[in-house]
Amino acid sequence: MPSPSRRPAGIFTVVPCLFWLYAIPAAAQESTPDAGPPPSDAGPPPATGSSEVQPSADDMADIEAALGKDKAAAGTETNPAPAPASSGVEVSTSSVRVGANNQWLDLSFVLDMALAAFTSDEPLQQGGHDPNTNGFNFQQLELSVRSVVDPYLRFDSNIVFAPAGVEIEEVYVTTLDLPANLQVRAGQFLTRFGRLNSTHPHAWDFADQPFAIGRVFGGEGNRGLGLEASWLTPLPWYVELVGSATDATGEGTARSFLGGGGDRVVSPLDFQFTGAVKQFFPISDDLSLMWGLSSATGPNSTGYRNYTNVFGTDIYLKYRPTTVASDTIVALQAELLYRRRQVPNDVLTDYNGYAQVLWRFAKRWATAARYEFGTPAHDQDGHVAADPLDPEWTDTRQRISANVTFWPTEFSRLRLQAATDRAGWRDEPDYSVFLTLEAVVGAHGAHAF
Structure with missing residues (x-):
């Protein structure tokens, strides 16, 4: 110039x-x-x-x-001459165009970190990205890459950077143009069991994962490499049917199944099969309801052809005024999981769940409270049994959490959270306090309802 x-x-x-x-x-x-x-x-x-x-x-x-x-x-x-289409990278405010065919990639980074304090030397955190030590905790840095491959496929991936290393959390392709309201995705993905399992930490209303998810599925939630099909039915109300077949292995993702055993697949019975029914009901202009039923079944590591079955139900009730100008949101969310496991000469059962309520009382402010519980494993006679996965879990565990959240903008979030964790097998309850920071850069789509 x-x-x-x-x-x-x-x-x-x-x-x-x-x-x-x-x-x-x-x-x-x-x-x-x-x-x-x-x-x-x-x-x-x-x-x-x-x-x-x-x-x-x-x-x-x-x-x-x-x-x-x-x-x-x-x-x-x-007016300098433009670079050839087959070379270089063109960057917009939230996307990158690469390649000879000028495909757009939506990129985003999400940083989550926390300052934590616990009264116990051994906190009972179940989530893989939960704050779990006194002091500063680097929870994760998530890189999301999304793009439309062609008129028939969309590509999605979530790569997580953590102190333990780099992890491919999800990478899959989804069909875009199948007939009869059908959709298929293939790759590694979080299964659509329940409501919370298929979401990422930046979409949660709390700084940590409910211990029901960690206890049943693992610290990373239930996911695996496989295939999923969904069908939006032509019923008068919203009903979606989902089914998937995934690997039953993964220490942090298939805890109630083969876990970290790494057993090889010799028949279709060695996969984990997950099914779900998702229903949506618009009760009024300001009130809506989602209700789901889920199940997962697959082999476990306690013996040949021993299986685990997990059944769940989830509900999400949301009030958000649309007929008048208001920033108020009130949301009730709850999940209940029933687990049944075959072990040598016995069958173990337990219940786990949580219920939480969120009140967004201003555009940038919200508060929430959550109750969680988990029962010890019981045998066929109803007695407390020795659990090979959690041998110390001999009594009921309950945790109560509350927080307040402030959004400086839609790209950042501060959250102060406190909890009391009462495990029946411990003499004293554990108390914790978190101060978390989240920052988002790049193209990041709206969260699901």
Whole structure:
């Protein structure tokens, strides 16, 4: 770019020409009103009543040449040639265009960190990204990459950076154009069991994962490599049927199944199968309800052809005024999980669940409270049994949490949370306090209802 104090050289040619063509002849006409007609090569005379003088052919050639130089100089200085489509990366405010076919990638980073304090030396946190030590906790840095592959497939991935290393949390493709309201996705994904399992920490109303999810499925939630199909039924109300088949292994993702055993697949019975029914009911313009039923079944590691079955129900009731201008949101969310596991010569059962309420009382402020519980494993006779997964879990555990959240903008969040954790097998309850910070950059879509 030229310096502001300099002008392209062609301007010095155009200005004197225009001055000579218009100013000097006009002054001459005013001083010599009786002058004769212009020379024959000066072009046609001006129209009657006009004081303009038309330039000659040579003058017009000089002006056009000077303007051409200016245009060429401006083009080279202010309009650089674009790079070929097959090279380089073009960045917008929230997307990146790459490749020969100029595909757009939606990129986002989500940072979650916390300052935590516990009264116990061994906190009973179940989530893989929960704050779990006194002091500063780096929960995760999530990189999300999304793009439409072609008219038939969409690509989604979530890569998590944590102190323990880099983890591919999800990476899958989803169909876009199947008939009959069908949709299929393939890859590694969080199964759609219940409501919370398929979401990420930045979508939660609390700083940590309910221990029901961690105890039953693992610290990372239930996910696996596999295939999922869903169908939006043509019923008068919203009903979606979901079914998936995934690997039953994964220490942090298939805790009630094969876990970290890594057993090989020798038949379809070695997969974990998950099914769910999702229903939506618009009760009124301001009140809506979602209700789901879920089940998951797969082999466990206690013996040959021993299986685990998990059944769950979830509910989400949301009040948000739409008929009047208001920032108020009141949401009730609850899940109940029943687990049944075959072990050598016995069957173990237990219940786990949580219920929480959120009140967003201002545009940037909200408060929430949550109650969680988990029962010890019982045998077929109803007695408390030794649990191979949680041998210390010999009594009921309950946890109560409350928090207040402040959003400086939609891209950042501060949350102060306190909890009391009462495990029946411990003499004293555990108390905890978290102060968390979340920051989002890039393109990040709206959260699900």
